[in-house]
Amino acid sequence: MIKTAAKPERVILVGVELQETDNFEMSMSELASLAETAGAQVVTSYCQRRERYDSQSFVGSGKLQEISARIEADEIDTVIVNNRLTPRQNTNLEAAFGVKVIDRMQLILDIFAMRARSHEGKLQVHLAQLKYMLPRLTGQGVMLSRQAGGIGSRGPGESQLELNRRSIRNQIADIERQLRTVEKNRSTLRKKRMDSSIFKIGLIGYTNAGKSTLMNCLSDNRQYEADELFATLDATTHQIYLKDRFQATLTDTVGFIQNLPTELVAAFKSTLEESRNVDLFLHVIDASDPNHVEHEKIVVDILKELGMSEIPRLAVYNKMDQTEHLVTTAFPNIRLSLKDEMSRKTLRQQILDEIEHIFLPFSIKVSKDKLYKLYELSKIALIDPYHFERDDEVITGFIAEKNKWRLEEFYD
Known part of the structure; x- marks a missing residue:
């Protein structure tokens, strides 16, 4: 302590x-x-x-x-x-x-x-x-x-x-040896997540922008949150449900900061690696901070350095209740206050809209004897509302390209 x-x-x-x-x-x-x-x-x-x-x-x-x-x-x-x-x-x-x-x-x-x-x-x-x-x-x-x-x-x-x-060098060597073991275990878990068909979302942003608050809004787990710098350091991953049975993982990582020390970039590389293979970034921005434009640029520049700039990104301008005028520089974006319940619902819908843009549309015929397979499909695909009235019903929705093979089991 x-x-x-x-x-x-x-x-x-x-x-x-x-x-x-x-x-x-x-x-x-x-x-x-x-x-x-x-x-x-x-x-x-x-x-x-x-x-x-x-x-x-x-x-x-x-x-x-x-x-x-x-x-x-x-x-x-x-x-x-x-x-x-x-x-x-x-x-x-x-x-x-x-x-x-x-x-x-x-x-x-x-x-x-x-x-x-x-x-x-x-x-x-x-x-x-x-x-x-x-x-x-x-x-x-x-x-x-x-x-x-x-x-x-x-x-x-x-x-x-x-x-x-x-003595210091011996300690450094010992810690690096321990971290290699931890990283090996982390890599094994990361590979399992990469091989998984579940959609992966990563939270990024300047320190104290509200990432942990957003994590708590989208999941049932209570992540430590406070109005202070670096409230979260360790990468934390939770499973969330965005729509019906559609599953996703949400990973919160350390906040970025201006002139992040090179020793810390190297030391926390494995932590930041948790975000390398996500399907969508939620870039949380403190809209009430007068320097939020500079903060956005710092985060974007660090993403470029880490080779993650090509990952789709949704800008979430948080704390809109504390500001009257906002200049937005990132698109697509959403403006909200995570304290507001309606904003949370809007956020979920915006995330689903972005996932639809990332996914591919599909249309399949499903017979009543294969209706049960829609349950498993709905965990990895966004399925439009449907009502079975005929023996063969056309089901539409969106699915990740890597998961398209799952549609084959509906074909005769």
Whole structure:
């Protein structure tokens, strides 16, 4: 169980905006949300425009003195830098400030350590943390000497930070060996799902867009949901019924974020692999977020990097009850509030409409003696309403191309 301090850490945020930096304000706002998610109290933030980062101290000497004075005056516990620090910059900043200094990467790792629930998720976070620590073991700054816990020190714990490089490498090798075993088992289950005739839906979207809420709307299972970043880390798959007996699987995965650390992309590759073979993506978007257009682009770009951009995608603009004006950039799309019962029904129908576009139409003659076979067919195909009035009735509907062979059993 994670123990949190009764008194939140008081933190200062620091960011440097380069000329080519995109979405800097969004990134700093997001950093504040990340810090609060980790349990910190954000006191203030400092931003500086520069042509390049200072190789020694990240920020200029004047800004360094300004921040140092504020740290002493406001009894700051931690400084969080919005960019990735080199080991040298990290050590120099801790020496200059006299408090713990962490970067955006370490903050995200810390939140992941809080959120991981499954054995595999904890292994993946631990692996990413160890790989992050390895090049930083040479420093003897505040982070390595401090025995207290707090933000940036969850997961492996302080004792891990004191291990030498060989010990860290041994741990990395051991965790990678365990993850290969887990991945082998996951691959076996994934292959069974691929071979299955059941339709597969994947939930994707920026963190805190409402994916877990949507999962709970479409399934009877209660997925953890909260208004916080990275509420869900582990891939979760549930079976759902969209129409009558028509079955589908719904998989919820980790939320995406701007500048997702490369170590985490690699560490969670197997988790994201759960979405590689889905038939339809539901791209959940927080319509109330003023930066939702940038969030959409980040998700789409990551899908391209993962080779998943060709998978059909339905954009779900969520939280429409919290916004008056919306610019939609993704099509097809649906606008709703998952809190509204009518919106949930509309969502189900829209998903069924998209499945019809993906499936192929069919028309078969069914005799009364083969009527019982429609029960099994309705699990994998969308069958139009019918009423048997003759010995041979024409049944129409939609079915996946890979399942068309199932229609042959109705032929004479």
